[in-house]
Amino acid sequence: MATLASRRPIDSPRVVRPRGQVYTIPVRCKGCKFCIEFCPEDVLQESPQMNSKGYHFPMVAPGKEASCVQCGFCTLVCPEMAIFTLEVTGA
Secondary structure, X not given: OOOHHHOOXXXXXXXXXXXXXXXXXXXXXXXXXXXHHHOOOOOEEEEEEEOOOOOEEEXXXXXXXXXXXXXXXXXXXXXXXXXXXXXXXOO
């Protein structure tokens, strides 16, 4: 019986994986960590720095700069609209 991990779409060589860039607005963040928890690619982590309100805001984890697939989950779950992504085009 074949495992699910070996399954691939027939057109997988033609499929382009979307890439995004994560941007945060630190002063809006209230440290709920929803964006970190819901990121399917584990792109985000808590920053060691604090904003003016005393909260640790999210930042892109080291080595994960090119891992964002621009799913938009971080934008959707943020109650303070402190994070968003934009599509990276080109090489």
